[in-house]
Amino acid sequence: MELYRGYNWDGDDHWTVEAVRDWWRDRGRVREWAVAIAADWGADAHPHWGDNADPRHLGHYHDAAQGHRDFVAHIDGGLEARLRGYLFWLEQRREPRDGEALPRLR
Numbered sequence: 001m002e003l004y005r006g007y008n009w010d011g012d013d014h015w016t017v018e019a020v021r022d023w024w025r026d027r028g029r030v031r032e033w034a035v036a037i038a039a040d041w042g043a044d045a046h047p048h049w050g051d052n053a054d055p056r057h058l059g060h061y062h063d064a065a066q067g068h069r070d071f072v073a074h075i076d077g078g079l080e081a082r083l084r085g086y087l088f089w090l091e092q093r094r095e096p097r098d099g100e101a102l103p104r105l106r
Helices: 017-025 025-040 048-055 056-074 079-092
Strands: none
Touching: 017 025, 017 079, 025 056, 056 079
16 A cells, blocks of 8 residues: 555545554554664764765754654654544544543554
């Protein structure tokens, strides 16, 4: 399934409750990737990158590394509640009312 066609435009037509749950079950793989990239890009140890190792570019890599660390923090705290709300939206096509139970991700 191509989930990125029309990114931020028609995702509700492509994501399903089961696809979101599958992504959540596999989030450890995404998390590991983000942790590894953050460590790699934050290390300043890439002379083989040619111009990319130029000190003028290191700030960009550090910013990208921080973005990956922020993404990991989002996976670890906050994303589960947001995805549960998204599951509700996918099932009901409306926002939950106060006190309504949200679907489980598991």
